[in-house]
Amino acid sequence: MANSGRSMYREICGFFGSPLPEKLNTIELAYYRLKAVLYYRHVFASFGKGSVLYKPMMLTNPRFMHIGKNVVIRHGARMEAIVTDAENLPELRIGDNVNIEQNVHIVCHSNIVIGNDVSITGNCAIVDVTHPFKDVHDPMKIGDRILKERSFLQIGDRSFLGFNAIVLPNVRIGRYCVVGAHALVSRDIPDYSVAAGNPARILRRYDEAREDWTSAATSTERNLANSDSLQRE
DSSP: OOHHHHHHHHHHHHHHOOHHHHHHHHHHHHHHHIIIIIIIIISSSEOOOOOOEEEOOHHHHGGGGEEEEOEEEEETTTTEEOEEESTTTOOOEEEESOOTTTTEEEEEEEEEEETTTTTEEEEEEEEEOOOOOEEEOOEEEEEEEGOOSOEEEEEOOEEEEOOTOOSSSEEETTTTTOOOTTTEOOOOBBBEEETTTTTTTTEEEEEEETTEEHHHHHHHHHHHHHHHHHHHH
């Protein structure tokens, strides 16, 4: 109890001794933590301890969203769970210790899973929704059409998405992956990879044998050489 009291005293002294912008940040954080306890924990499917959702731009059907512990979601997030079939409800799961920065767009029609310790930087888009366009006689505008087929999107533990990255439906990003800024991820990225570009391609992979990061070309050449060697044997 004595240690707890001293810790609280240091926090109070630190607050009053901090610059005004830091004071305002602390007050804002306290407000959103309180809102999480009094409101978000009752409207989300689950909302973990220590998690904070700053003011979202849009929040649709949070009852289908599971938020882990110690998650921080910054201002301007657009989080939507889209229901088109009562028998196939959406599910969005965000793991523990995830930070999602400003203006991130997450749209879940089927199933999106974001692992633990993931960092998603500003202005990223993560969507498992497809808008069909082939029927030119459909009076509904393309943006309102939703392909009803089931889809998925997965981001593995400890991965990092750079600024403005876009992840499309039916893609799995592995564990400990780095996705470069402005990348468009339209196909799977294996564990321990660095990918960038539009469309994103793998640039580097971690080589466990060497315990080092190597270029994707080097890894591919080595695998081909090993394959040829085995065939000759």
